[in-house]
Amino acid sequence: MNKKQKKMLVRIIVSAALLIFLKLLPAALLTPLEQALPGSVYLLWLALYLLDYLIIGYDILIKAFKGIKNRQVFDESFLMAVATAGAIALALYEHSSDYTEAVAVMLFYQIGELFQSYAVGRSRKNISELMDIRPDYANIEKDGRLERIDPDEVATGSIIIVQPGEKVPLDGVVIEGSSTLNTSALTGESLPRDITAGEEITSGCINMTGLLKIRTSKEFGESTVSKILDLVENASSRKSKSEDFISKFARIYTPAVCLSALLLALLPPLIRMLALGLAPGWETWIYRALTFLVISCPCALVISIPLSFFAGIGGASKAGVLVKGSNYLETLAKTRIVVFDKTGTLTQGVFEVEGIHHSELENAKLLEYAALAESSSSHPISKSLQRAYGKEIDRSRVSNVREISGHGVIAAVDGREVAAGNDKLMESLGVSYIGCHSVGTIIHVAIDGRYCGHIVISDIVKPHAAEAIKALKAAGVRRTVMLTGDIEKVAARVGGELGIDEIYSGLLPAGKVEKVEELLAAKDAKEKLAFVGDGINDAPVLGRADIGIAMGAMGSDAAIEAADVVLMDDDPLKISKAIRISRKCLAIVYQNIVFAIGIKLICLVLGAVGIANMWLAIFADVGVMIIAVLNAIRALFVSRV
Amino acid sequence: MKKTYKIDVDCANCANKMEEAAKKTAGVKDCVVNFMTLKMNVEFAEGSDPAAVMEQVRKNCKKVESDCEIFF
Numbered sequence: 001m002n003k004k005q006k007k008m009l010v011r012i013i014v015s016a017a018l019l020i021f022l023k024l025l026p027a028a029l030l031t032p033l034e035q036a037l038p039g040s041v042y043l044l045w046l047a048l049y050l051l052d053y054l055i056i057g058y059d060i061l062i063k064a065f066k067g068i069k070n071r072q073v074f075d076e077s078f079l080m081a082v083a084t085a086g087a088i089a090l091a092l093y094e095h096s097s098d099y100t101e102a103v104a105v106m107l108f109y110q111i112g113e114l115f116q117s118y119a120v121g122r123s124r125k126n127i128s129e130l131m132d133i134r135p136d137y138a139n140i141e142k143d144g145r146l147e148r149i150d151p152d153e154v155a156t157g158s159i160i161i162v163q164p165g166e167k168v169p170l171d172g173v174v175i176e177g178s179s180t181l182n183t184s185a186l187t188g189e190s191l192p193r194d195i196t197a198g199e200e201i202t203s204g205c206i207n208m209t210g211l212l213k214i215r216t217s218k219e220f221g222e223s224t225v226s227k228i229l230d231l232v233e234n235a236s237s238r239k240s241k242s243e244d245f246i247s248k249f250a251r252i253y254t255p256a257v258c259l260s261a262l263l264l265a266l267l268p269p270l271i272r273m274l275a276l277g278l279a280p281g282w283e284t285w286i287y288r289a290l291t292f293l294v295i296s297c298p299c300a301l302v303i304s305i306p307l308s309f310f311a312g313i314g315g316a317s318k319a320g321v322l323v324k325g326s327n328y329l330e331t332l333a334k335t336r337i338v339v340f341d342k343t344g345t346l347t348q349g350v351f352e353v354e355g356i357h358h359s360e361l362e363n364a365k366l367l368e369y370a371a372l373a374e375s376s377s378s379h380p381i382s383k384s385l386q387r388a389y390g391k392e393i394d395r396s397r398v399s400n401v402r403e404i405s406g407h408g409v410i411a412a413v414d415g416r417e418v419a420a421g422n423d424k425l426m427e428s429l430g431v432s433y434i435g436c437h438s439v440g441t442i443i444h445v446a447i448d449g450r451y452c453g454h455i456v457i458s459d460i461v462k463p464h465a466a467e468a469i470k471a472l473k474a475a476g477v478r479r480t481v482m483l484t485g486d487i488e489k490v491a492a493r494v495g496g497e498l499g500i501d502e503i504y505s506g507l508l509p510a511g512k513v514e515k516v517e518e519l520l521a522a523k524d525a526k527e528k529l530a531f532v533g534d535g536i537n538d539a540p541v542l543g544r545a546d547i548g549i550a551m552g553a554m555g556s557d558a559a560i561e562a563a564d565v566v567l568m569d570d571d572p573l574k575i576s577k578a579i580r581i582s583r584k585c586l587a588i589v590y591q592n593i594v595f596a597i598g599i600k601l602i603c604l605v606l607g608a609v610g611i612a613n614m615w616l617a618i619f620a621d622v623g624v625m626i627i628a629v630l631n632a633i634r635a636l637f638v639s640r641v
Numbered sequence: 642m643k644k645t646y647k648i649d650v651d652c653a654n655c656a657n658k659m660e661e662a663a664k665k666t667a668g669v670k671d672c673v674v675n676f677m678t679l680k681m682n683v684e685f686a687e688g689s690d691p692a693a694v695m696e697q698v699r700k701n702c703k704k705v706e707s708d709c710e711i712f713f
Contacts, residue, residue, distance in 0.1 A: 063707055063708065066707040067707070070704040070705070070707070072704070072705055075705075076652075076654065113651075113652070116652070117651060117652075120653075120676075120677070123677075124677065124678075124679075238673075239673065247657045247660075250654055250657060251657075251661075297654075298654060299652065299653070299654060302652075302653040302654040302657065303652070303653040303654075303676075306653060306675075306676055306677050307653075307677065309677075310677035310678075
């Protein structure tokens, strides 16, 4: 609790104690005083209750006064002040000396406010602790001694040292040492990861066992950890439809209730007096109107909806799923169609050269030419060729590289024109090629326009991919689609293995966008379409789908930028988990909306007919708020979703 | 131009009111107040001076919610 809250707590305790004391004080004790000074007890009661009222409500009265000055009649402090002061005035008018109600209403209102501020403060703290990945310092070696400096001040290319137990402050490459990394804060994955010299390392991981020397590759502001923190901190600024609905509702609700209160105070007595010839009964109707004002505050709704989303986003990030805004959580919950990219999403994107066929040259020579031609491409296939080649690539041998998207590469290697790519590339060059019977990606190689053979490369399906598709179906996804630039044979094999409903193969990046647009046009407006990609060349498709999900985003800036939901590890199972988390969060949101509005409406009706008094009204108001807030916090717990 | 400011406010409805007040201020193109993170994202209209506009935003917010504060 902060200072403000502690002060409030003291006021609540003092005021409650005084109220109980006044209620328990036997009237007989004051009889001598009444005999000595007639009328003094009445004044004493009034003074004591007013004192109590001021202890608990002085700040509300001050705020109400400020509200009047600024012409804010629908300010909740103002309404609270009117309701309680009205109750006191009625008691004075009726000479009942019963001021308990006014004081109690103020007391409960303050208890509710205190609880709300405490609960919100706690969940703020909880969630920021959850994402406690911000590194405080980086170690730099200077004259043989370690010096701690601000990660912001480390220039790209510096050598930093990370000791066991410390957070990796910047992205980079390990140049010395080996260790085990705990990546759970980033990925939600509890299995530690081994790392040795030469491997890339992401900031935000915790170094567990060995000393690591790292050459940084990015500035702090560009590092993964900064990007993620930025994303999480700004996440709930994108408001969902439910939040918009609630703020609109709150804007209408309060004035509407106040207006009904006014009508309730004036109309029935006037009708009784003028039309029915009965006694007007002003006190009864004014009291009922004041009860209305107590229920006029939309607090429970207005706090519980953003709190639910905030907790939902926090819970999701605990599970390694970053959601960029409440609106995306809402869309995710309505996802019925999931479109996958194949490479890197359902398959590992780690290709292995399986065979070299029909080579006119030595196999090694063919591989060498292909690897050199593809040396400037970052496509996973080029990487696998380079790996299979196994030697250092001498880039000076390669010139005039032309990458033809969806086809392959043409480059001059040692002065000879080498074309490496798929069937389409060969067709466009007019080279007759030999088809292959093996399933896999085929890289044909032509040198100086003459066909020289092909290399077969195949990809491995991710271990959880089939399970992930099943889990999606179980989570209510109606249709799964796979899009790939790969040939039909490979696509069909992977799709069949995983149980995907529809497969479209041989697509260029632009073709993927077209296909997604077709699917978007064909689906029902209420259903949402999610596209899942690895973010390397999917950015346009990620942007086009209702919701773009990027996988394995550790280190891929483009994916974090373009996607709406980022899965921190490569596991496709997280997609269904993300959908289930969003469903749970949305269910909580709807429960809170229905529950809070429902109870308030019931109280209003009961108040109007005189069944609910002010006590019930304030209990309902504070009670609903407390229950709604506790329900909202439930969205934070996602481990068993 | 977009800028983010830290704010201090006690209740969620008050945060909504601040957002409304800020949106109506001259020089503000759009504004989102996030109660959970206590942040205000302001998008300024072209050619406006953020410092002067924010001064006015603070004034307007104080009118609807006397207890609020914007840090800039």
